[in-house]
Amino acid sequence: MTATVAIVGRPNVGKSTLFNRLVGKKLALVDDRPGVTRDRREGEAKLGDLEFRIIDTAGLEEATEESLLGRMRAQTEAAIADADVILFVVDARAGILPADRPFAEMVRRSGKPVILIANKAEGGSGMAGAYDAFSLGLGDPVPLSAEHGEGMADLFESLMPYFPDPNDMEDEEDDPNKPLQVAIVGRPNAGKSTLINRMVGEERLLTGPEAGITRDSISLDWEWRGRPIKLFDTAGLRKRARVEDKLEKLSVADALRAVRFAEVVVVLLDATIPFEKQDLSIVDLVEQEGRALVIGLNKWDLVADQQGLLKDLKEKATRLLPQVRGAPVVPLSGLAGSGIDPLMKAVFQVYEKWNTRIPTAKLNQWLSEALEANPPPAVSGRRIKIRYMTQVKSRPPHFAVFGNQLDALPKSYTRYLVNGLREAFDLPGTPIRVSLRMGQNPFDKERK
Template identity: 55%
Template sequence: MPSVAIIGRPNVGKSTLFNRLVGKRLALVDDRPGVTRDRREGDAELIGMPFRVIDTAGFEDEDPASLPGRMRVQTEAAVKECDVALFVIDARQGITPLDEEIARWLRALGKPIIVLANKCEGKGGESGLLEAYSLGFGEPLPFSAEHGEGLVGLFQALRPFVEGDALEEDTSSEDEDEEKSEEEIDLSPLQLAIVGRPNAGKSTLINRLIGVDRMITGPEAGITRDSIAIDWSWQGRPVRLIDTAGLRKKARVVDKMERLSVMDTFRTIDYAEVVVLLLDGTQGLEGQDLRIADRVLEEGRSLIIAINKWDMVENPSAFLQAIREGLNDGLAQVKGVPLITISALTGRGVDPLLKAAFETRKAWSRRVSTGQLNRWLTRAIAHHAPPAPGGKRIKLRYLTQIKTRPPTFVLFGTRVDQLPTSYERYLINSLRSDLDFGSVPIRLHFRSPENPFD
């Protein structure tokens, strides 16, 4: 699919334009400059014309070793790979020296450039629109990303560069609400999110997996702000990797931008299939790690825990045992969560991590026939019968699976509202162990038949 990169200096409205084109609030937007850091990609459609759009960080003239300098490297890579670039300027502020520097750099690349004079609503941007002619890229387009003005003009400008390639693409999509077969699930991209505390090595792990410095990394904590999705393949199997912002304790999150990043990470967890919780091997297991894991399980996502920086851990066997004990105490609702030691810097353990992710998704998507479930229920009751509160028996009659991802079951019986929590845990743990669901979250609901005389 043809790609369109959005470039410009900080705070000219690039992320607002990105959200307008993809039709969703994917990129974080704020009045302060420098919100976007890593480049973000999304599927856009403009008046029926599909293309791939890339949001980039604000172009700044800084030392390449600094964080703004590393951001600029990602922006340069995005523009070099795209088919056409949208050079966004702030029409209300006019052309600045940095705009002129960006224009010189773009001319040297030889890419097709379309100048978008943003914030042209009303009459406040007329002078800046006229100034944009001096950049030397032809007629600038008056536009308002905030209000959606100028979309027809943008469509006409992009059409010669985009439409020919876009028509060759198959834009048909499946109904995501329909439950897929086991074979379809195995062939579909694995939605794999990497979460954890700041500076645990999430972006470094993504870069190691894909073999390219796609994500900005460095010693500074909290570099990643947006959740960035990257399409990739492992041993011929498609994977959609999602890097996320680090999650600190709630009491420490006071900055508005960090709160938006946290909300973005939580949305990513909600839509992931498998979530890798990355621990920092130099710091061990902390309460915040357990809170993140609990959030993942509450949302019904599959969980894998990876201990990063394993090459820096002293006394590994004792350290690993301490982690296991902490997980058993802190995640009592799910036992046996896969625990894998890795080094994002060297690549140690990444293949076992991906193998575990695919196996976990398979269990998370598994459906068991009603007959097999009820044969299991008969054995489970024979092994451990439900209690009889007040001398009246609780009868469990029938079990069926109503959905997958996560596996969800309904158990019909009489007086099931009086079942103790301990017996519910017994049933769920037995389901996991006897029917090979592993450590994936299981939801079990209870229903009593309606009394016709009530």
């Protein structure tokens, strides 16, 4: 989804000039007189390989709601609410004026990520004003000259976090005609082949009481409720120390490859001996590969106290598998053919969560509340500062957190953020990735 960027600031700081520079056309009227822009103006902006929707706004001024200035301000406030990122522009030649401060506080309260722009920063006097912009408390200012096109590379770097990394991008179109890749994995003799035979409605795969019958990862085309599925049956995964036979090593490697290429992985447990150490290792492997996960409790027809055991096993899953908290636990019987519909409903549910994209504005509103409830700790007397967060990709959801001293952020705090994201945005059982990125100071001499 295209990001929306709003340009705000007091009158006559060069907002419309910056708007024209980003859209590549003189769409907005520009004049030395303040207050030329009154309505919100939108355009399609391009900066480097970034493409986004840009909104030019009227200059912010104190006024009553009924007045023209008040109505212009309301239009600007609406643009701020609609934006994913705010460019707060100040005049570097004039320095920070008293009129800048209340509006800096207003954009800070919005909870949206703010990039501070020190415009008209060409020449020595302009750079001095850019240093003055630090006092607004909106982070490092980006010095530029919208009129002369200077500093646009620094603006590009500041906007980059709000756009997916081209190297991370995948073909994420959810094409209903494209088969959903589902791998069934588990320990030997968990009943994987029997389950798949019941799903496809024929004895397609060889089964029997002997463990390890399946050697190759077999793919089968199937359809569930009109949706094409490609099922992968895999060899049973034993503890690595026990795998000595060369053929079994190849079978295990083939099973691991099936996990990597799958979109959803069903880890099949034997309900009569669930959550063995190897089961936990297999779930951990699926999480490390970033696949969507469903836990299937096979041989459920052999369980006596089904209701009591299901409750107990769900609690065990939460306790033993915190890295995929909330993963669906589905009782079924491959032999009897029961539980297949609930299993497939869970498969599509986790697939949808795995594809989740969260708007940057919502993310940062949540982040602000999370930081207020539990601020990051201090290191050597300086508190770690987290500024903003954005989602860089999905499949699985991957978030980038930006701030200062993040290399000292404890792992426990990263877990706090991951658990909060899972709960706030309803991502049960989905692997969540968080990358910590520290921004660079544009005035850092070493960088230059």
